[in-house]
Amino acid sequence: MRAVHFGAGNIGRGFIGLLLSQAGYEVCFIDVNESLVSLLQQKAAYKVSLANAAHDTMQVQGVTALNGNDIDRVAEAVADADLVTTAVGVNILKHIAGGIAQGIERRLTRSPLPLHVIACENAIGGSTQLKEHVYAHLSEAARKSADTLIAFPDAAVDRIVPIQHHEDPLEVTVEPFYEWVVERSSMLPGAVEIGGVHYVDQLQPYIERKLFTVNTGHCTAAYLGYLHGFATIQDAMADETIAAQVQQVLEETGAMLVQTYGFDAAEHSRYIHKILDRFRNPYLTDEVVRVGRSPIRKLSPNDRLTRPALQAYALGLEPQYLELAMACALLFDYPEDPEAVELQSAIAALGVERALSEFTGIAADHPVHIQVVNHYHKLKQQVHSS
């Protein structure tokens, strides 16, 4: 079986490529990083090591790679694939959609076999978003056939894979934990299920639980850590005040998730504590600037800060630590992150009130907005006086 995977980066090699290879797929990576593509072509294999005491290692073999700019070959690979997956970043999906669409057009003329396209991004409805981008490139006739032969089931993926600093540029160190959940109800009849993937009827509770626990807690640790001068999540979590604030945030999202989806409260509390332990994994070095990357995306209405804060508020819960985390995100001024630079220029140009409304969609007179701005001004004063 052939899988075409877009994005040979950290999660692409360290999780999706590894799991697909273990499930019996020949994996063809597609990436625009030329040196990465050429190394994968030369070596056809790479090493994955686990961030545990034993430093267990695994070898992924028989992989191939294509340059994402070679649209003709990308389309050919998609046309012949048994599965297409992505881990490029949700904002990059629109850039890979053209190649996928060309592949689908060719495939529909030569094969009656169904194809599943799964976006493994940290976003609600990632595959659905990819489908919209792909369909924008398809002819009316192709769209009609694709409706019955091509499915885009949404997914949630969880495994912490930091930025890598190995001598071998293909090696990747990953945490031992992993979870890949795919929505079965949007799959086509007779679909082959991938070994190691957890299939569920409705993804919404799973993606919200993952995004609003793992990723909300993670970015809170990152933004608080950045503000206090810590370089890594592990260092930030060793600070008792930060660790307590991260836990408070997760208790707020937890209360919202338990009320919304009826999760068992005790089980959810264990889930939170397991995640806090994962953040502290002493065998990982995960930079706060990676975890805090793209603050505009992270503050956007459907992402890990704004959405749970507004959902909690709507339920009558007071999301005060989420508001604090949002204010810290507004203070993420890392000059090498293009979104952090854009965010800081917007705050300088519009003022924090308007910038906050612009990026989160929250009206200036909403109580959550008012509290975030209050926290922002207080934190800014503390930063100046320290």
Ligand SMILES: NC(=O)c1ccc[n+]([C@@H]2O[C@H](COP(=O)([O-])OP(=O)(O)OC[C@H]3O[C@@H](n4cnc5c(N)ncnc54)[C@H](O)[C@@H]3O)[C@@H](O)[C@H]2O)c1
């Ligand atoms: N790293 C993690 O811990 C983790 C865990 C779960 C989910 N994710 C999600 O997975 C996605 C990728 O994250 P990552 O950490 O692996 O990032 P990454 O930067 O390591 O990898 C992204 C890869 O995509 C490639 N890429 C960019 N534009 C492309 C294009 N047009 N065509 C093909 N390839 C392209 C990049 O060259 C890079 O190799 C993100 O959506 C992220 O939120 C990451």
Ligand SMILES: O=P(O)(O)OC[C@@H](O)[C@@H](O)[C@H](O)[C@H](O)CO
């Ligand atoms: O990838 P992002 O930028 O959406 O979020 C950064 C991290 O929180 C994220 O990559 C986690 O490590 C991952 O989601 C764990 O499953």
